[in-house]
Amino acid sequence: MNVFEAIATRRDVRQYTDDPIKPDDLDQILEAGRRSPSSSNEQRWDFVVVTDRSELQDLSTVWQGAKHVASSAATVALVAPEPADEGGRLSTHYDLGQTTMCMMLAAVELGIGSAHAHVEDQNRAREILGFPADLTCPWMVAFGYPADRPLQVIRHPNRRPLEEVVHRGRW
Amino acid sequence: MNVFEAIATRRDVRQYTDDPIKPDDLDQILEAGRRSPSSSNEQRWDFVVVTDRSELQDLSTVWQGAKHVASSAATVALVAPEPADEGGRLSTHYDLGQTTMCMMLAAVELGIGSAHAHVEDQNRAREILGFPADLTCPWMVAFGYPADRPLQVIRHPNRRPLEEVVHRGRW
Numbered sequence: 001m002n003v004f005e006a007i008a009t010r011r012d013v014r015q016y017t018d019d020p021i022k023p024d025d026l027d028q029i030l031e032a033g034r035r036s037p038s039s040s041n042e043q044r045w046d047f048v049v050v051t052d053r054s055e056l057q058d059l060s061t062v063w064q065g066a067k068h069v070a071s072s073a074a075t076v077a078l079v080a081p082e083p084a085d086e087g088g089r090l091s092t093h094y095d096l097g098q099t100t101m102c103m104m105l106a107a108v109e110l111g112i113g114s115a116h117a118h119v120e121d122q123n124r125a126r127e128i129l130g131f132p133a134d135l136t137c138p139w140m141v142a143f144g145y146p147a148d149r150p151l152q153v154i155r156h157p158n159r160r161p162l163e164e165v166v167h168r169g170r171w
Numbered sequence: 172m173n174v175f176e177a178i179a180t181r182r183d184v185r186q187y188t189d190d191p192i193k194p195d196d197l198d199q200i201l202e203a204g205r206r207s208p209s210s211s212n213e214q215r216w217d218f219v220v221v222t223d224r225s226e227l228q229d230l231s232t233v234w235q236g237a238k239h240v241a242s243s244a245a246t247v248a249l250v251a252p253e254p255a256d257e258g259g260r261l262s263t264h265y266d267l268g269q270t271t272m273c274m275m276l277a278a279v280e281l282g283i284g285s286a287h288a289h290v291e292d293q294n295r296a297r298e299i300l301g302f303p304a305d306l307t308c309p310w311m312v313a314f315g316y317p318a319d320r321p322l323q324v325i326r327h328p329n330r331r332p333l334e335e336v337v338h339r340g341r342w
Contacts, residue, residue, distance in 0.1 A: 001173060001174060002172060002173065002174075002280055003172060003173075003174055003177045003203075003276050003277055003279065003280040004199060004203060004277055004280060006174045007203045007206055007207075007273050007276070007277060008206060010206075010208070011208075012208060027333070028175060030333060030336075030337050031333060032174075032175060032178045033336075034328075034330050034331070034333050034336050034337075035178055035179060035181075035325075035328050035330060036178075036272070037181070037182075037183060037275075037287075039289075041329065041330075043330060043331050043336070045336065046336055046337075046338060046342075047336055047337050047338065048337075048338045048340075048341065048342055049337060049338070049339055049340075050340060051340070052340060055340065055341075079342070086257070086260075089257075089261060090260060090261065090264045090309065091264070091289070093261045093262070093264040093265040093268065094264040094265070094267055094268040094271070094309075094310065095268060096265055096268060097264065097265040097266060097267060097268020097269040097270075097271070097272070098268040098269070098271055098272040099268075100265070100268070100269055101207070101268070101269040101271075101272035101273060101276075102178050102272060102276075104208075105174050105178070105272075105273075105276060106174055106175055106178060108174065109173060109174040109175060116208075118210075118262070128341075129338075129341060129342055130341040130342040131338075131342040132342070138261065138265075139265065154206075157205075157206050158212060159205050159206060159212075159214060160205070160214050162198070162201060162202060162205050165201075165204075165205050165214070165216070165217055165218055166201050166205075166217075166218045166219075166220060167217060167218065167219045167220070167300075167302075168220055169219075169220070169221060169222070169223060169226065170219065170226075170299075170300060170301045171217075171219055171250070171300055171301040171302040171303070
């Protein structure tokens with residue numbers, strides 16, 4: 001599968017089969033995330049990878065939109081510092097978005113679906129995952145084999161038209 | 172080129188040949204960005220794509236780290252709203268990171284290098300690009316054919332080791 005096919009195939013998958021992800025495949029996804037670029041190559045991220053069913057169920061309670069985490073085969077919690085200045089916080093999140101997409105696209109190639117989730121209850125997330133008090137876990141990415149329908153190229157994605165999004169030369 | 176190869180091949184490229192990017196290839200990169208996921212599918216982004224040399228040179232002055240924009244074949248300025256709440260601003264930047272990575276990886280497949288840049292001088296960016304006063308342009312992504320060395324798989328990336336970044340089950 002080439003890159004553009006993977007981009008056109010990726011969709012949010014929130015219903016997963018019971019199949020586990022092979023350790024080597026999970027490591028390939030994590031390696032894709034590790035290789036992502038970041039502001040000044042600061043790599044302001046740690047990945048806590050969760051595959052235990054009971055822990056995944058606990059983790060699914062940290063935000064109302066995180067229910068799909070409970071049935072995922074693996075969820076990667078993105079843990080990051082919270083810089084004092086807002087510019088630092090914004091660039092951290094930009095970088096977390098980049099590493100998220102690397103992991104999601106690497107997963108597509110392996111036939112694995114994904115969907116991100118926000119983390120609202122930081123205290124609960126910290127209890128479950130054990131990350132230090134000076135770090136936060138703003139996002140999680142759930143992975144698993146799609147139970148709804150196979151991954152395949154989406155011809156007409158539910159997105160704004162290209163010529164609305166793109167401005168040539170000037171707005 | 173498969174997805175993982177593209178991820179392992181992508182690097183920041185800031186020296187470009189004089190070759191232009193074919194319009195269809197540039198549109199493929201923009202299409203990759205358009206297809207990116209976003210929080211609640213809000214697609215809080217517009218892309219201003221700049222290929223005019225004089226405009227690129229102007230644009231390269233909006234941040235001290237944006238000099239490479241001047242010699243890029245094309246630069247995509249990411250324009251986005253600035254929500255009133257910080258959570259909204261952070262999730263916007265997370266989404267901008269995801270669309271950035273989609274574009275960068277689509278470019279790799281075409282043999283095109285890329286490097287992002289921050290935008291510090293919003294007023295100047297707005298003068299050059301003409302985007303509305305209620306939007307900002309926090310990031311740009313420069314594209315061009317590498318003038319330094321070809322794109323090829325990086326065996327040992329300058330990154331923290333996987334087993335330092337990854338925590339299994341719990342921190």
